[in-house]
Structure formats: C-alpha cells, structure tokens
Amino acid sequence: xxxxxxxxxxxxxxxxxxxxxxxxxxxxxxxxxxxxxxxxxxxxxxxxxxxxxxxxxxxxxxxxxxxxxxxxxxxxxxxxxxxxxxxxxxxxxxxxxxxxxxxxxxxxxxxxxxxxxxxxxxxxxxxxxxxxxxxxxxxxxxxxxxxxxxxxxxxxxxxxxxxxxxxxxxxxxxxxxxxxxxxxxxxxxxxxxxxxxxxxxxxxxxxxxxxxxxxxxxxxxxxxxxxxxxxxxxxxxxxxxxxxxxxxxxxxxxxxxxxxxxxxxxxxxxxxx
Amino acid sequence: xxxxxxxxxxxxxxxxxxxxxxxxxxxxxxxxxxxxxxxxxxxxxxxxxxxxxxxxxxxxxxxxxxxxxxxxxxxxxxxxxxxxxxxxxxxxxxxxxxxxxxxxxxxxxxxxxxxxxxxxxxxxxxxxxxxxxxxxxxxxxxxxxxxxxxxxxxxxxxxxxxxxxxxxxxxxxxxxxxxxxxxxxxxxxxxxxxxxxxxxxxxxxxxxxxxxxxxxxxxxxxxxxxxxxxxxxxxxxxxxxxxxxxxxxxxxxxxxxxxxxxxxxxxxxxxxxxx
Numbered sequence: 001x002x003x004x005x006x007x008x009x010x011x012x013x014x015x016x017x018x019x020x021x022x023x024x025x026x027x028x029x030x031x032x033x034x035x036x037x038x039x040x041x042x043x044x045x046x047x048x049x050x051x052x053x054x055x056x057x058x059x060x061x062x063x064x065x066x067x068x069x070x071x072x073x074x075x076x077x078x079x080x081x082x083x084x085x086x087x088x089x090x091x092x093x094x095x096x097x098x099x100x101x102x103x104x105x106x107x108x109x110x111x112x113x114x115x116x117x118x119x120x121x122x123x124x125x126x127x128x129x130x131x132x133x134x135x136x137x138x139x140x141x142x143x144x145x146x147x148x149x150x151x152x153x154x155x156x157x158x159x160x161x162x163x164x165x166x167x168x169x170x171x172x173x174x175x176x177x178x179x180x181x182x183x184x185x186x187x188x189x190x191x192x193x194x195x196x197x198x199x200x201x202x203x204x205x206x207x208x209x210x211x212x213x214x215x216x217x218x219x220x221x222x223x224x225x226x227x228x229x230x231x232x233x234x235x236x237x238x239x240x241x242x243x244x245x246x247x248x249x250x251x252x253x254x255x256x257x258x259x260x261x262x263x264x265x266x267x268x269x270x271x272x273x
Numbered sequence: 274x275x276x277x278x279x280x281x282x283x284x285x286x287x288x289x290x291x292x293x294x295x296x297x298x299x300x301x302x303x304x305x306x307x308x309x310x311x312x313x314x315x316x317x318x319x320x321x322x323x324x325x326x327x328x329x330x331x332x333x334x335x336x337x338x339x340x341x342x343x344x345x346x347x348x349x350x351x352x353x354x355x356x357x358x359x360x361x362x363x364x365x366x367x368x369x370x371x372x373x374x375x376x377x378x379x380x381x382x383x384x385x386x387x388x389x390x391x392x393x394x395x396x397x398x399x400x401x402x403x404x405x406x407x408x409x410x411x412x413x414x415x416x417x418x419x420x421x422x423x424x425x426x427x428x429x430x431x432x433x434x435x436x437x438x439x440x441x442x443x444x445x446x447x448x449x450x451x452x453x454x455x456x457x458x459x460x461x462x463x464x465x466x467x468x469x470x471x472x473x474x475x476x477x478x479x480x481x482x483x484x485x486x487x488x489x490x491x492x493x494x495x496x497x498x499x500x501x502x503x504x505x506x507x508x509x510x511x512x513x514x515x516x517x518x519x520x521x522x523x524x525x526x527x528x529x530x531x532x533x534x535x536x537x538x539x540x541x542x543x544x545x546x547x548x
Binding site for chain 2 (some may be wrong): 017041118226
C-alpha cells in the first residue's frame, strides 16, 4: 500500500503548483511596486488598495466589466432563443433522416476552430457596420453558440414522449404555447447546462472580441485587461496584478455559486464532443 | 458556419489588404499557397503546432489521469480538494497567460526567485524571453490550465468503473498497477478517447498563451503558431489574402488530424465489451 502513503505529500505539491501562482498574484496585488520587485514572496505589510482603484478607473476595467456583462447577456439571449426553438422544431417536425442530416451538419460546424474563420467573420461584421458595437460581437457569439444549444436542446426534447406535446395540442395549446409551457419547463436542466457552458465561452473569449471590439469603449474584460497590461501598465506590476484579479473575480464567484452545475456541464459538453 | 468558410476561399486566392474596396481585389491564383512553402515563419509555426499539440495532448492526458486517480483514493478533504484544484480551469485564459508571464519574468518572477532561494541560481533565466525555454514554458502553462479541466472529466469517468470488478481483481492478487492496467484504464477508454479528441482540437487552436506571452517570439519565431500568425498577418500587417490562405491550411490540417484520430481510436464505434 505504498501508494497510499505517498498521497498526502503529492497532494500538497499539487496544491502549491496549481494555487501558488494565484495566491501569489492575489496578495501581491496589494503591494507596492518596490516591494513586488525586492521581496517577491513576502506578504504585504499594509494593504495597498490604490492598485485596485487605478486599475478600475484609469485602467477602465470597471467600464470593461459592464461591457462584458452586456455582450454576454445579449449573445446568450439570442443563442438560447434561436437554439431552443430550432432544437424543438428539429425534434417535432422533421423525419429521422433530415434530423440526423441537420445534426451532423451542426456537429461538423462545431469542430471548425474560431481561428480559422476570424477573417471572414471580421469582414461580415465590418460590412454590416457593426465593428466596435455590442451587437456585432454578440451576433458573432450567438452564431457560434447556437449550433451547440440546438444540439443539446434537441437531444433533451427528443427524450420527451411525443404524446405529451400532442396532448398539449389537443388541449388547445398553439405551437408556441406548447413550446413555452410544456417543452421549456421540461428542458430546464438542459437550459442550465448550455447556459453555463456558453457563458464560460463568451465571458472568456479573446480572439474574436479583440478583432471585433478591439478598440474604443466597447472592449470586453479580457481584451480590456490585455490592452491595459500590454500598454500603460506593462511595468506597473501592482496595478497590472490588481487588474488581473478584477478580471478573474467574476469567474471565481460564478464558479463558487454554480460549482456542481459547471462540473456537470463540462462533463456533458465533453460527451457531446 | 458555412458562410465564413465560403467567404474565406476566394480571399485565400487574392491579394486583399483589408482596406481597398472588394471590387479592386486582384486574384493571385495559387500565389499565396506557393508563397507558404517558402515562408520560414509559416513552416516554423506549422512545426510548432504539431509539436505543441502532440506534447500537450500526451502530457495533459497522463497528468489528468494521474491526478484523478490520486484524488479518487484520497478520503480527506475530498470535496474541498476537487473544488480548489479545478480553479485554474475556470480562470479567463488571458489572466492565466498574464499570471505565468509574471511568474516567469526575470525581474519580479517567483520562479527565478525560488530557484535562487534553493541554490539553483545557474538555472535562472528569462523563461519566455529566452528562445530555448520559451516554447517549453508555454507548454507548461497550457498544461497548468488544461489538466484540472480534464481531471474533472476523468474523475466522472472513474465513477463508471464497477467496484466489484476492482475488488475481484484485488482478491485475485492483482496489485495496484495491474488493476489499473486491466480494469480501470480499459473502462476509461471511451472517456479518454473524448478527452484526447478535445486535446488535439485545442492544441491546433492554440492562440492566446502564445499571443499574450511571446507573440510568436523571441528570436526567429521560436514560439510562433498558425493561429497567431493568421492574426498578425491580417490585423497587424493587413495581408488578409495571405492570412486567409494560412487559415485554409490550418482548417485542412485540423480536418486531417481529426480524421486520423477517429480512425486510430475507432471513435464513435461501439466499444468492445469487457468480461
């Protein structure tokens, strides 16, 4: 049973390796630049909050946080509405053959890396005159996320007995009413899982955000952090550290609140891949 | 999803610079693709993509399984450990890249500070400013963020291994490694196949760590990868046509790798039953 004895030290090493850099960043963000350079490991002697106020206001991260919230909400709303309606339609109104054709098409589309299509996406948004707008970026995210939402939703709807929907129709529900009152409530777990997976993607996405909203006042938090840290705060480490903490706090809060759902959602997402 | 690809194809055969109106574009035929083969930066990026994908896929897979097995048999602080060790996977990747840029930094970095403290001063270097260490340093960052993510998936997979089977093997005198080899790993195969597929796809898409930490440098493209090259060609140098050609190559390689992977692992076919 030698492997059992080795476990605690191994876990200690794992904890240091995976959390060490984050913890170091967190307490160093309260230190002065001089102290960060001179005593890299030491804890702050007094908590310096000015790093945070600089990053928040002069570094514009407060503004960028709002941008991220708006873009996320808008894109998630569009993709959830389109995806769940499409998923419902696919399960209810197509033959098996058409359904598998559509699903295959969606899955193949999912496998195309965003890096490959960044140029044409940029052109399309440019031609629509939506560069540097919330709507432009939200539309791109919605277009990339809708196939995934459609796929998961149809899988969920397909498991519901047809008779349930038919009964609703006999009871005098119209199509939309059946969808809204019967289908959607049943699919609540699928909605939660897709929302979380897509939120993680949209909130952390960088490449498309930097291409479509890379300048001006509508940059999202990851791009805003990048602009600030590579630009004015390249050597102002204290402020840069505070900025990085501001950028990671929302994710950590979401993770703390929804931990079980996130883990389940990731497992679900992996099975889909 | 189709429109962008369709729009990209003609671009790849053109000399468009991103500014001139679409009507003045000149088609250059296969010129862009011919250029590719003699472009040292493209060739370097291509090789880096392959190496990066292979190394991160194998190391992440092995480490994720190892950590999952370790956590599986740890009773103490079970939930806490799983929660906390998963944390790197939910951080925005930009933040991950910056954290490690700072850890590696020659002036404030704690890696060098640690090496100095334990008397290994000779090992200290500007990790991502040194063309010999930069690529490896980026691979470490990729693993750091990816291992927790896949560890969770492997842990979920471990729940499907029947306990009776493991106990039976133990009664038969199989030691730990044998049980892993003949009971646990075979049961994990479907999960590991999915994990491997994701890792390969992600490896080819590598963009952000390289873009943030080195932008393809230092030296002559010592860490350049295709996605960063595409971005720089189009949005830094206004060579949209050429960038589109590189993008088409990246797409073709992704598809080819995916097909090879599916063929090798017989992904999607019914798994053989274990008795």
